[in-house]
Amino acid sequence: MSSKDSLGPRLLGVIAVVLFGGLLGILNSTMAAVAAGTLARDFDTSLSTIGWTSTGFLLAVTATIPFTTWAVDRFGGKRLWLAGLLLFIAGSFGAGMAWNVGSLIAFRVLQGIGAGLLDPLVLILLARAAGPRRAGRVMGLMGVVLSLGPVLGPIAGGAVLASLPWRWMFLLSVPFGAVAYLLARRVIPADGRGEPQEAGLDVLGLALLGPGFGAVVLALSQTAEHGTVAAWQPLLPLGVGAALLLGYGIHARRRAEPLIDLRLFANRGFSASVTIMGLGGLSLFAALFALPLYYQQVHGHGVFAAGLLMAPIGLGGAVAMPLAGRMSDRIGARGLATGGAIVAALSTLALTRVGPDTPEMWPALAAFALGLGSGCFSAPTMGSLYRTLPGPMVAQGSSVLYMLNQLGAALGVALVTLILQTAEGPVAGFHGVAWFSFAVIVIVLAAIPLLPGRPQAPAEQYVPDQMARTS
Known part of the structure; x- marks a missing residue:
C-alpha cells in the first residue's frame, strides 16, 4: 500500500479526536432513556413529560443539522466543531444542575443543538481529512463509534444510576467534553473559512427544512x-x-x-447510498429497541443486565466496520455489502426462532452476527457515498445522511412499538420485529446493485448533469 493511501500518525490523531468528541453526543442521546423512571420520581411528574428530555434532544439535533451544512463553509470546520463542543458542555452542566423538569428539558435541547453541530461534522471533517482514496477505512473506524455508542449509552447510564445520583449522567460529560475541546484545539487543523458564499444563508430553506x-x-x-x-x-x-x-x-x-441541492438525488450512487444507510439504521434500531425488551420481559432480566446482553450487536459492528471499510477502498462496496446484508438477513431469521426456553447465548450470537452483517454493508456504503460526492458537496451529503438516519431511528422505534403493542404476547411481538427487520434488509439487498462499482476518483467540481450520469 502506498504512503499516499495509508493513515499516517497525524491523520490518526485527527480521527481519534473527532471520534472522541462525536461519541459524547451518541452516548448522551441513549443514556438518558434508562433514567426515565428515576427522573419522573425526582421531579414528581409523568413519564410522558420526562420523555421530552429525550424527544427535545432528538428534535434539536434534527433541526440543527441543516444549519451545519451552511455554517461549516462559512465559519470553518474547526471553529464550528469547537462551538458545538462548548454548547454541548454548557447543556450537560445545565442538565446536571437542573432545578425542575422544564429546566432539564431546556438544557437537553441545548445539548441537542451542540450535538446537531457535532454529528454531521464528524462525517465532514473525517471525509475531508481522509480524501476519497481512504474514505472506506476512515468511515469504518467511525463505524466503531456508531456501533458501540447506542449500546454503551444504556450500559453507562445503568452503571451511573447504580452508584451515583442521576445528575452525574450529565455532569460526567463536562470533564470529558473539556478534554475533547482541548484536544480538538491542538490536533484538528485550522481550515479557515470555506469558499465565499455569495448567496449567503438560505434562511427560508433553513426555516422549512x-x-x-x-x-x-x-x-x-x-x-x-x-x-x-x-x-x-x-x-x-x-x-x-x-x-x-x-x-x-x-x-x-x-x-x-x-441549503441542500435536491439534484444530489439525481446521482444514482448517492441515492442508493443514503437509502441503504437509512434502511440499515432502521433495521438496526428496531433490534436495539426490541432486544432489551425481550431479555427483560421474556427472561426476567433487569435493565443493566439487558444492556450488557445487548453488547454483542455493538461488538459485531465494531469488528466488521473497520475491516469492511478498509477492503472497500480496494475492491468497492457491492460485494462486501451484498455479503453483509445476507448475513444480517439470516441473523434476523434466526431471531424469529427464539422463545422463552431459548438460552440467552443463541439470541446473543444472532445479535453478534447481525452486527457483523450490518457493519459489512454500512462501512462500504458510507465510503462509496464519499467517493461519489465531489468535495464541495460533502457537507450537504453528510447532512442528508444524518437527517435520514435520525428519521430512520425514529421510524424504527415507532414501528417496533406498534408491532409490540398489537402482538399477542412478548415473544410474538419480538418475532414480529425480527420479521420486520428481515423485510427491511431484503430491500437493502435490492438496492445494493445501484451502488458505485470499484473506487474511482470523484469529480473535482460539482456539475449536476454530470452527477446524474454517474453510476
Whole structure:
C-alpha cells in the first residue's frame, strides 16, 4: 500500500479526536432513556413529560443539522466543531444542575443543538481529512463509534444510576467534553473559512427544512408513545412536517444555491447510498429497541443486565466496520455489502426462532452476527457515498445522511412499538420485529446493485448533469 493511501500518525490523531468528541453526543442521546423512571420520581411528574428530555434532544439535533451544512463553509470546520463542543458542555452542566423538569428539558435541547453541530461534522471533517482514496477505512473506524455508542449509552447510564445520583449522567460529560475541546484545539487543523458564499444563508430553506424534519420525527415519536398514528398528537406534526418539506422542495427548485441541492438525488450512487444507510439504521434500531425488551420481559432480566446482553450487536459492528471499510477502498462496496446484508438477513431469521426456553447465548450470537452483517454493508456504503460526492458537496451529503438516519431511528422505534403493542404476547411481538427487520434488509439487498462499482476518483467540481450520469 502506498504512503499516499495509508493513515499516517497525524491523520490518526485527527480521527481519534473527532471520534472522541462525536461519541459524547451518541452516548448522551441513549443514556438518558434508562433514567426515565428515576427522573419522573425526582421531579414528581409523568413519564410522558420526562420523555421530552429525550424527544427535545432528538428534535434539536434534527433541526440543527441543516444549519451545519451552511455554517461549516462559512465559519470553518474547526471553529464550528469547537462551538458545538462548548454548547454541548454548557447543556450537560445545565442538565446536571437542573432545578425542575422544564429546566432539564431546556438544557437537553441545548445539548441537542451542540450535538446537531457535532454529528454531521464528524462525517465532514473525517471525509475531508481522509480524501476519497481512504474514505472506506476512515468511515469504518467511525463505524466503531456508531456501533458501540447506542449500546454503551444504556450500559453507562445503568452503571451511573447504580452508584451515583442521576445528575452525574450529565455532569460526567463536562470533564470529558473539556478534554475533547482541548484536544480538538491542538490536533484538528485550522481550515479557515470555506469558499465565499455569495448567496449567503438560505434562511427560508433553513426555516422549512430543519423544522420540517423535526416535525416528522416528533410525529413518529408521538406515534410510538400513543401506539397509533390515528391520534391527533402524531397527525398534527406529521401534517405540518409534510407541508414544510413540500415547501422546501418547491423552494429548492427555484433557488440557485439552496441549503441542500435536491439534484444530489439525481446521482444514482448517492441515492442508493443514503437509502441503504437509512434502511440499515432502521433495521438496526428496531433490534436495539426490541432486544432489551425481550431479555427483560421474556427472561426476567433487569435493565443493566439487558444492556450488557445487548453488547454483542455493538461488538459485531465494531469488528466488521473497520475491516469492511478498509477492503472497500480496494475492491468497492457491492460485494462486501451484498455479503453483509445476507448475513444480517439470516441473523434476523434466526431471531424469529427464539422463545422463552431459548438460552440467552443463541439470541446473543444472532445479535453478534447481525452486527457483523450490518457493519459489512454500512462501512462500504458510507465510503462509496464519499467517493461519489465531489468535495464541495460533502457537507450537504453528510447532512442528508444524518437527517435520514435520525428519521430512520425514529421510524424504527415507532414501528417496533406498534408491532409490540398489537402482538399477542412478548415473544410474538419480538418475532414480529425480527420479521420486520428481515423485510427491511431484503430491500437493502435490492438496492445494493445501484451502488458505485470499484473506487474511482470523484469529480473535482460539482456539475449536476454530470452527477446524474454517474453510476
